[in-house]
Amino acid sequence: MAATYLHTLFGPGARALQEAAGSRAAYARMEAGADIDWLGEREADFIAARDSFYMASVSEDGWPYVQHRGGPAGFLRRIDGNRIGFADYRGNRQYLSTANLAADDRVALFLMDYPNRRRLKLIGHARSSDDPAEIAALASPGYPAEVERAFVIDVTGFDWNCPQHITPRFTEAEVREASQPLIDEIARLRARVAELEEHS
Known part of the structure; x- marks a missing residue:
């Protein structure tokens, strides 16, 4: 259920436009669902099958930043409940996401399954971790990239999107x-x- 996701992201402007377009009543019913969007086995399996995703954060100046994250299938995984995490492999050393999260821990993730035209959107609060135990728990054995830190995300909401306009890619x-x-x-x-x- 996407009740928390929708309730969190639908601001007054979006609700007004939905009202004008005639879609507000349907979304209001969806928002009125359970208080918390719980990640189930369907979501956990989908997350574990991905080998990449996109993560958005916001800079201290308010600019959105979207970064592609990749690794072996399963590098992003559910830790427990609504907590997910991944090992942050060494990249170009710009540290934009890491710096953004130090100022504002809110993130949005897009996970794509192009062949099956499915996508899962998640929102939550993220933190970076230098804790060796967390890094070891999220590292992918045998993957040759160097791990710099772990990212741990407490998911507050999620939504599955329809396949419309998703081009199958293989x-x-x-x-x-x-x-x-x-x-x-x-x-x-x-x-x-x-x-x-x-x-x-």
């Missing part, structure tokens, strides 16, 4: 997996043709 591994039966069949047919030519 990774190299997904394309390879889908095409492998055809590649195998071509190799089998070539071998058969070569065998027939050899005996003709």
Whole structure:
């Protein structure tokens, strides 16, 4: 349920525009749901299957900043309840997200599943951590990147979006997996043709 998510993000301006567009009544019913959006197994499984996401924070001057985060599938994971986290791998050393969170801990995350045209949006309060235990708990064994810190996010709300306007995109591994039966069949047919030519 997205009650907390909607109630938190719908300000007076958005509600007024919804009223004018005729969608306010439906959203008001959704907002009137449970007080807390609890991450369930569906959300935890979706989060754990991602190998990247986008995280927005706000600078001290009020400018929004969106950063792409990537790693092996499962590098972002639910720790417990509504708490998620990930290891922050060394990057370009601009430290924009880290600095932003020191001033304002609010974040918004977009998690995309392009092949299946699904997306999960989350909002919450984030903190960076240098605690070796938290870093070790969130590190991905075998992943070669250096971990600088951990990010821990207490999710306050989330919402699933409809697939409208999400263009399906596929990774190299997904394309390879889908095409492998055809590649195998071509190799089998070539071998058969070569065998027939050899005996003709």
